Amino acid sequence: MNDSLPPEPLPDGLPEVLRGALRDADAPSTGRESAIAAAMATFDQIHTGATVIDLQQRRRRSTRVLSIAAAVVVVVGAALAIRSLTGDSGEKSVTAIQASEARQTDQSVAKSAAPAVAPAASTEERVGGAASDAKSESSTDAATDAATNAGQAPTAMSAVLAAESPAELADLYRQIRQQTADPSIQLDCLPEDSVAVARILYQGRDAVLVETGPRIQALAASDCTTLATANP
Amino acid sequence: MVAELDDAALVRAAQGGDRRAMDALLRHQYDRIYAVCRRITGNDADAADVSQNTLIAIVRALPRFDGRSSFSTWCYRIATNASLDELRRRRRHPTSSIDIDDQPVSLPDTKAVDALDLVVDRLALSQALERIPDDFRVPLVMRDVADMDYGEIAEDLAIPLGTVKSRIARGRALLTSNYLAAIGNQPGIDERPSFGS
Numbered sequence: 001m002n003d004s005l006p007p008e009p010l011p012d013g014l015p016e017v018l019r020g021a022l023r024d025a026d027a028p029s030t031g032r033e034s035a036i037a038a039a040m041a042t043f044d045q046i047h048t049g050a051t052v053i054d055l056q057q058r059r060r061r062s063t064r065v066l067s068i069a070a071a072v073v074v075v076v077g078a079a080l081a082i083r084s085l086t087g088d089s090g091e092k093s094v095t096a097i098q099a100s101e102a103r104q105t106d107q108s109v110a111k112s113a114a115p116a117v118a119p120a121a122s123t124e125e126r127v128g129g130a131a132s133d134a135k136s137e138s139s140t141d142a143a144t145d146a147a148t149n150a151g152q153a154p155t156a157m158s159a160v161l162a163a164e165s166p167a168e169l170a171d172l173y174r175q176i177r178q179q180t181a182d183p184s185i186q187l188d189c190l191p192e193d194s195v196a197v198a199r200i201l202y203q204g205r206d207a208v209l210v211e212t213g214p215r216i217q218a219l220a221a222s223d224c225t226t227l228a229t230a231n232p
Numbered sequence: 233m234v235a236e237l238d239d240a241a242l243v244r245a246a247q248g249g250d251r252r253a254m255d256a257l258l259r260h261q262y263d264r265i266y267a268v269c270r271r272i273t274g275n276d277a278d279a280a281d282v283s284q285n286t287l288i289a290i291v292r293a294l295p296r297f298d299g300r301s302s303f304s305t306w307c308y309r310i311a312t313n314a315s316l317d318e319l320r321r322r323r324r325h326p327t328s329s330i331d332i333d334d335q336p337v338s339l340p341d342t343k344a345v346d347a348l349d350l351v352v353d354r355l356a357l358s359q360a361l362e363r364i365p366d367d368f369r370v371p372l373v374m375r376d377v378a379d380m381d382y383g384e385i386a387e388d389l390a391i392p393l394g395t396v397k398s399r400i401a402r403g404r405a406l407l408t409s410n411y412l413a414a415i416g417n418q419p420g421i422d423e424r425p426s427f428g429s
Contacts, residue, residue: 014409018411019377022376027262030267031284039288
């Protein structure tokens with residue numbers, strides 16, 4: 001080992017112009033976002049004990065989630081078609097579809113449905129424990145029926161979703177949003193300051209999905225524990 | 233100084249579980265972390281992977297950060313160590329430090345250096361850096377990109393302080409000469425063939 005060699009080749013070491021260029025390596029934005037998302041998922045895991053679902057795991061589930069989402073949409077459509085044909089306003093099965101969008105998109109529908117629409121906090125009661133095992137089961141709820149009975153086709157629908165896991169819930173929400181281009185079938189999205197909130201259920205509890213920019217986080221409404229973090 | 237103060241406040245908040253503070257810190261540091269990883273690993277794919285590992289390591293180690301060094305330096309040191317781990321994993325080049333340190337290095341033409349354009353050909357610079365052996369390139373990056381001091385570099389690389397200084401000097405000379413050669417100003421110096429001989 002020769003530690004005495006050599007003298008500095010240049011008075012100021014590396015030319016500043018080269019040093020500056022060395023420090024700027026044009027970090028790709030996609031890599032940045034993905035790295036930060038992964039690190040923040042770790043942060044959440046440390047500070048909240050939340051379950052973190054990695055990207056590969058999410059991808060493996062995507063096909064199954066798509067099937068579930070498609071089944072939900074089909075059942076909703078079938079239920080709507082049957083009701084419009086029969087005008088039946090009888091007993092409703094629990095779980096799944098709620099027409100709360102009426103209050104946003106059609107005030108008259110909302111008004112006519114008002115007596116039958118329970119406040120958000122009571123949705124869980126109406127859905128009950130069936131949510132956790134009702135992945136593809138769905139039906140219209142009282143608000144939809146009220147709107148239908150009033151002779152008005154519902155202008156928008158919203159869904160209360162049930163899933164086996166937080167990650168599945170997040171995927172389900174995202175996939176349905178992608179699949180349901182038809183504006184008449186929507187989740188219960190309440191735009192607030194560019195944040196979309198969907199009313200959903202997880203293990204029979206209320207949960208809220210918060211979508212902010214490119215990232216989706218599923219938060220339990222009761223304690224704000226992060227259930228899943230995912231990249232679209 | 234203001235940035236350091238901001239970082240210090242953000243670090244305290246993040247250590248207390250503030251998610252926004254953590255996110256802000258990571259975003260603030262990512263580009264330089266990526267640069268450190270890119271300059272040491274030598275390619276974009278590895279740099280992206282190592283950068284992500286670095287951010288995760290930062291999050292995990294943050295509760296133990298005591299503020300003795302600046303947060304940015306601490307981050308770059310983690311990035312450097314993660315990059316070195318990647319280099320060791322790849323084992324692209326055998327280490328033969330005695331041969332390396334005894335190799336003569338031609339100094340770049342100072343007139344050519346003076347005439348360097350303010351706009352750097354980034355591709356040529358990357359190629360020039362990649363032609364430098366790891367044993368010179370790594371301490372150069374640790375010093376000139378990660379802002380680590382000689383003592384930290386010596387500690388992390390487990391080599392004497394004098395060797396660190398000489399390798400950084402040689403690395404700078406090699407980089408400048410290779411860059412000038414890449415842009416057509418003078419012949420470059422490629423020491424890679426000396427490895428493993």
